[in-house]
Amino acid sequence: MQVTVPERFAHLVEHFPKLPILVQPSGRPWDDRMAKTTFFVPDYMSGRAGVANLAKMPALEVVQILSAGVDNVRDAIPNGVTLCNAKGVHDAATAEMAVTLTLASLRGLGRFRDLQREARWDNQSFSSLADRNVLVIGYGSIGAAIEQRLNGFEAQITRVARVGRVTPVVYGFDELDELIPKADIIILIVPLTQQTKGMVNEHFLERMHDGALLVNVARGAVVDTQALIRTLATGRIAAALDVTDPEPLPSTSPLWQMENCLITPHVGGDTDAFHRRAEQLLTRNIDRYTKGLPLLNVINGEY
Amino acid sequence: MQVTVPERFAHLVEHFPKLPILVQPSGRPWDDRMAKTTFFVPDYMSGRAGVANLAKMPALEVVQILSAGVDNVRDAIPNGVTLCNAKGVHDAATAEMAVTLTLASLRGLGRFRDLQREARWDNQSFSSLADRNVLVIGYGSIGAAIEQRLNGFEAQITRVARVGRVTPVVYGFDELDELIPKADIIILIVPLTQQTKGMVNEHFLERMHDGALLVNVARGAVVDTQALIRTLATGRIAAALDVTDPEPLPSTSPLWQMENCLITPHVGGDTDAFHRRAEQLLTRNIDRYTKGLPLLNVINGEY
Numbered sequence: 001m002q003v004t005v006p007e008r009f010a011h012l013v014e015h016f017p018k019l020p021i022l023v024q025p026s027g028r029p030w031d032d033r034m035a036k037t038t039f040f041v042p043d044y045m046s047g048r049a050g051v052a053n054l055a056k057m058p059a060l061e062v063v064q065i066l067s068a069g070v071d072n073v074r075d076a077i078p079n080g081v082t083l084c085n086a087k088g089v090h091d092a093a094t095a096e097m098a099v100t101l102t103l104a105s106l107r108g109l110g111r112f113r114d115l116q117r118e119a120r121w122d123n124q125s126f127s128s129l130a131d132r133n134v135l136v137i138g139y140g141s142i143g144a145a146i147e148q149r150l151n152g153f154e155a156q157i158t159r160v161a162r163v164g165r166v167t168p169v170v171y172g173f174d175e176l177d178e179l180i181p182k183a184d185i186i187i188l189i190v191p192l193t194q195q196t197k198g199m200v201n202e203h204f205l206e207r208m209h210d211g212a213l214l215v216n217v218a219r220g221a222v223v224d225t226q227a228l229i230r231t232l233a234t235g236r237i238a239a240a241l242d243v244t245d246p247e248p249l250p251s252t253s254p255l256w257q258m259e260n261c262l263i264t265p266h267v268g269g270d271t272d273a274f275h276r277r278a279e280q281l282l283t284r285n286i287d288r289y290t291k292g293l294p295l296l297n298v299i300n301g302e303y
Numbered sequence: 304m305q306v307t308v309p310e311r312f313a314h315l316v317e318h319f320p321k322l323p324i325l326v327q328p329s330g331r332p333w334d335d336r337m338a339k340t341t342f343f344v345p346d347y348m349s350g351r352a353g354v355a356n357l358a359k360m361p362a363l364e365v366v367q368i369l370s371a372g373v374d375n376v377r378d379a380i381p382n383g384v385t386l387c388n389a390k391g392v393h394d395a396a397t398a399e400m401a402v403t404l405t406l407a408s409l410r411g412l413g414r415f416r417d418l419q420r421e422a423r424w425d426n427q428s429f430s431s432l433a434d435r436n437v438l439v440i441g442y443g444s445i446g447a448a449i450e451q452r453l454n455g456f457e458a459q460i461t462r463v464a465r466v467g468r469v470t471p472v473v474y475g476f477d478e479l480d481e482l483i484p485k486a487d488i489i490i491l492i493v494p495l496t497q498q499t500k501g502m503v504n505e506h507f508l509e510r511m512h513d514g515a516l517l518v519n520v521a522r523g524a525v526v527d528t529q530a531l532i533r534t535l536a537t538g539r540i541a542a543a544l545d546v547t548d549p550e551p552l553p554s555t556s557p558l559w560q561m562e563n564c565l566i567t568p569h570v571g572g573d574t575d576a577f578h579r580r581a582e583q584l585l586t587r588n589i590d591r592y593t594k595g596l597p598l599l600n601v602i603n604g605e606y
Contacts, residue, residue: 045426092431092433092434092456092457093431093433096406096410096431096432096433096456097410099406100403100406100407100410100412103399103402103403103406103407104403104406104407104412107399107400107403107567107570107574108567108570109403109407109412109413109416109565109567110412110416110419112566112567112568112570113412113413113416113417113565114416114420115568116413116559116565116566117417117559119554119555119556119559119560120554121550121551121552121554121568122568123348123568123569123570123573124570125570125573125574125575126570126573126574127574127575128395128396128399128574128575128576128577129399130395130396130399130574130576131395131575131576131579148455149455149456150455151454151455152451152452152453152454152455153395153399153452154395154576247424248424249424251422251423251424252422253422256419256420256422257422262412262416262419263415263419264410264411264412264415265415265418265424265425265426266426267410267411267415267426267427267428267429270426270428270429271410271428271429271430271431271433272428272430272431272434273431273433273434273457274431276434
């Protein structure tokens with residue numbers, strides 16, 4: 001039994017004095033001591049590189065990643081190895097970013113920041129979140145956390161998930177065609193799967209009404225980037241994106257220069273709120289692992 | 304009886320078919336028909352100019368302003384004329400702006416907007432609102448609306464008002480010295496009065512802890528601008544300001560260029576949410592006026 005964790009969680013060692021824990025300094029790609037790893041925690045946001053050496057860990061039993069989405073690591077997990085995600089850890093920070101982008105976009109913060117750079121006091125009237133219809137697409141734990149934050153803003157919230165249900169009312173993907181035209185704001189927080197890849201295509205965007213706002217805090221590839229660029233170029237809708245396809249967004253992408261597009265570089269989950277919550281999850285799951293108990297957040301099939 | 308309203312509320316005429324309502328086009332300073340006004344509604348954000356001609360209205364009985372703060376019009380109201388403010392009308396939009404500025408400042412939206420202008424994808428970790436202590440100074444209707452919006456964000460909220468009370472727990476101004484050092488975020492939404500003018504002075508700012516954030520959606524003069532500039536120059540705290548002293552903020556003000564200062568040009572209350580709510584207030588108060596009922600939002604003494 002050997003647990004290998006990234007440097008930022010070095011003090012987990014103190015929680016488990018009897019457990020062999022290898023702390024891997026960030027930026028070091030391979031260390032022969034890692035070969036004995038049975039429970040592996042790739043660094044946060046390390047993507048494909050973080051799981052590049054799993055084949056060199058013959059005793060590997062568990063990979064515990066620190067992101068909620070598993071799309072970019074899933075096919076790198078060897079057969080028989082359990083994959084756990086960080087469901088819940090990023091709820092607070094990512095949901096907060098969804099609301100931040102929504103508010104900043106609606107209330108013209110991008111425009112006002114540009115004016116600030118020119119030292120210009122030029123008040124312009126923008127739209128409120130109050131009285132708006134918000135469609136939250138992806139009603140998992142982050143979707144629920146987004147709803148919790150939106151609750152105080154006098155907006156109407158409609159929930160959508162892969163499969164609809166009645167309590168609380170969640171609509172299914174198959175009802176999107178009717179829901180999209182009614183939404184003033186659409187927030188995307190679905191996992192990236194075969195079903196959701198390119199979900200926001202030309203047809204989806206055409207159904208959004210004039211002046212509507214698309215907020216993506218899911219994965220860039222949930223949106224067809226070329227279709228989004230074409231639609232934004234008409235000025236008909238606006239977008240606020242914490243994720244893009246590809247990432248990093250190339251400096252040549254027209255999205256950067258569009259007045260109706262606000263971009264943050266995939267920082268939704270990366271705040272000080274992450275560290276405390278990630279440490280709680282790691283402590284709980286390593287503890288369960290050492291005791292042979294069922295692990296939390298095991299990824300099985302669709303998620 | 305003659306009601307004079309700004310052009311943007313022209314369709315109030317339809318609500319009161321039997322009432323003489325004069326619609327005043329914006330930008331026209333004086334129209335002799337205004338002399339008969341008994342119930343006057345200066346245009347929103349018209350400030351001193353909006354109440355410059357009250358002495359030419361000998362029959363004037365009521366001035367209904369469309370802002371919550373009365374500081375800049377109060378001494379222009381003739382003796383015997385009733386002043387009503389727009390308490391409640393701006394709660395949604397202004398509270399929303401308080402949260403928008405808080406989130407945008409914490410989550411680095413200003414920095415990311417600057418990076419967007421350079422087409423640079425450069426992820427940096429910022430602070431979450433989650434887990435923070437927020438001090439809301441000014442617990443009137445907008446203060447309560449701010450709290451309502453903050454409720455979903457996993458932050459701790461402490462309320463302060465002129466006079467403390469127990470249910471719900473609201474601390475008094477006299478307890479600020481002890482509360483300020485504990486706050487990660489301080490949101491100002493007090494009215495501008497003799498007591499609150501310059502309330503945020505050198506002493507107040509010194510008590511804020513390193514890395515704390517000051518958000519002002521009240522009035523610029525609640526903060527001692529020079530003291531704020533000196534404090535921000537140290538980089539010790541950050542600020543997000545929708546109001547400044549003076550307004551407009553001169554292009555020579557160092558605040559514009561400070562990395563730890565986010566500025567919007569007094570647009571907190573000015574959204575489409577305002578129009579619907581202002582129309583409701585005007586309809587109710589004009590109706591009460593025509594029926595001789597007590598008016599809503601009459602300003603008497605401290606407010």
